[in-house]
Amino acid sequence: MLTAVTTPTARIRRIAHLDMDAFFASVELLRYPQLKGLPVVIGGGRRREDDMLARLRETYPEREWTGEDLAHIPVEFFPRLETYVGRGVATTATYAARQFGVGSAMGLMKAAKLCPQAILLPVDFDEVRRISRLFKHTIREIAPTVEDRGVDEVYIDFTDVPGGQREGGRVLARLIQKSIFQATGLTCSIGVAPNKLIAKMASEFHKPNGISIVHMEDLQTLIWPLPCRKINGVGPKADAKLQGHGIHTIGELAQRERPWLVAHFGKSYGAWLHEVSWGRDERAVQTESEPVSMSRETTFDRDLHAVRDRAELGAIFTRLCEQVAEDLQRKGYVGKTIGVKLRYDNFQIVTRDSTIAHFTSDAASIRRHAGLCLKRVDLTRRIRLLGVRVGSLAKLGEVPPEPERPPEPAQLF
DNA sequence: TCTGGGGTCCTAGGACCC
DNA sequence: TCTGGGGTCCTAGGACCC
Numbered sequence: 001m002l003t004a005v006t007t008p009t010a011r012i013r014r015i016a017h018l019d020m021d022a023f024f025a026s027v028e029l030l031r032y033p034q035l036k037g038l039p040v041v042i043g044g045g046r047r048r049e050d051d052m053l054a055r056l057r058e059t060y061p062e063r064e065w066t067g068e069d070l071a072h073i074p075v076e077f078f079p080r081l082e083t084y085v086g087r088g089v090a091t092t093a094t095y096a097a098r099q100f101g102v103g104s105a106m107g108l109m110k111a112a113k114l115c116p117q118a119i120l121l122p123v124d125f126d127e128v129r130r131i132s133r134l135f136k137h138t139i140r141e142i143a144p145t146v147e148d149r150g151v152d153e154v155y156i157d158f159t160d161v162p163g164g165q166r167e168g169g170r171v172l173a174r175l176i177q178k179s180i181f182q183a184t185g186l187t188c189s190i191g192v193a194p195n196k197l198i199a200k201m202a203s204e205f206h207k208p209n210g211i212s213i214v215h216m217e218d219l220q221t222l223i224w225p226l227p228c229r230k231i232n233g234v235g236p237k238a239d240a241k242l243q244g245h246g247i248h249t250i251g252e253l254a255q256r257e258r259p260w261l262v263a264h265f266g267k268s269y270g271a272w273l274h275e276v277s278w279g280r281d282e283r284a285v286q287t288e289s290e291p292v293s294m295s296r297e298t299t300f301d302r303d304l305h306a307v308r309d310r311a312e313l314g315a316i317f318t319r320l321c322e323q324v325a326e327d328l329q330r331k332g333y334v335g336k337t338i339g340v341k342l343r344y345d346n347f348q349i350v351t352r353d354s355t356i357a358h359f360t361s362d363a364a365s366i367r368r369h370a371g372l373c374l375k376r377v378d379l380t381r382r383i384r385l386l387g388v389r390v391g392s393l394a395k396l397g398e399v400p401p402e403p404e405r406p407p408e409p410a411q412l413f
Numbered sequence: 414t415c416t417g418g419g420g421t422c423c424t425a426g427g428a429c430c431c
Numbered sequence: 432t433c434t435g436g437g438g439t440c441c442t443a444g445g446a447c448c449c
Contacts, residue, residue: 043417044417087415087416087417088417089416089417089418090417091417104449105416105417106414106416107414107415107416107417108414109414109415109416110414110415110416111414112414113414114414149448149449150419150420150448150449151449152449153449232447232448233446233447233448234447235446235447235448236446236447237445237446237447238446238447266424268423268424269423289421291420292420292421292422293419293420293421294419294420295418295419295420296418296419297417297418297419298417298418299416299417299418337441337442339442347415347416349444349445350443350444351442351443351444352442352443353441353442353443354441354442355440355441355442385417385418387418387419418449419448419449420447420448420449421446421447421448422445422446422447422448423444423445423446423447424443424444424445424446425442425443425444426441426442426443427440427441427442428439428440428441429438429439429440429441430437430438430439430440431436431437431438
């Protein structure tokens, strides 16, 4: 049966990548439409609604101001980025703020230099999660095969969805875009391509509120001119190394022989680089996944010292353990690898973990074993960040049977 | 102007078992 | 006593992603 594949109506694999536009900032604009078009940066800080309402009542006492009036708070009452003090980074920025060079993951102190007049708002995680569920639900109503890639991103398999083949996926992409806008008031960008790798790159082509359709035949014209860094999986390190070999674009990468790439980048990564440069990616859209680990970490307001700031550090450590325990319990998981993470003042990261005999989600137990891990790191240096992690997870109720363990060696001392 | 928090996956060495 | 492999688990670090 070698002939049945190439009828005119044959379905071809069409995968979409959907990315919400400036998601965290856009969620804030739903509440404060008066900020539309202005530079807004999301991150750090705290909610200032009470402050703003108090100022409103003071300035305009003749009117009864309530929490319903958030959309009427004058723009000049909002906190400005220039007033920010601290170690936070920008989660996202509106397109107006990006004009000034502000981008996500940028330190807020730096962002304040670039665009001091930008309005600074903290992330409203509850609202972000609510809208995230809403837009994903909207997509699943139309196309059921959806892979979660975080709060603001998904892959969607268009292949077998009605309309998913029309105009290379553009018709379905338009429908999804429109439905999400109706449900949430937010825009997104969608790329549709033969696989996840290309779809991911394509969704960036016409941001914001764009749709891009890429076919395998477009590889040389649309993909090869792009910098290697655009490949999902090529980060700063790999990119620098590629550049060192004179490879700047995906097209240049494709011209290298596979054995050369394997020789310089390793058997696995080198072969993968060769595949992706030719646009090949057979990964399926994964509709479900189980968590591998859960963790909590925090960066201190100032660097702490294990001895001099013992009490403060201890309280934070206990709190982190309690939070991880809560997360595990709320989601119904237990784990048996417990570990700590430290970032020293020079940004060096160290981790220690240990695997215990029984699965747990108990805060005291986590605290005890994490405490032992902490004793194995250098505590004479100043610490910037502390984290607690529980791994080797199992769903509560599906805990694997205890393996036979050799008896603990006798204590010699 | 120094760089958040929550994850996944890979590598590599050592222990230990068959 | 010496020499092998293969396989799995554990730990630490690192790259990368959202």
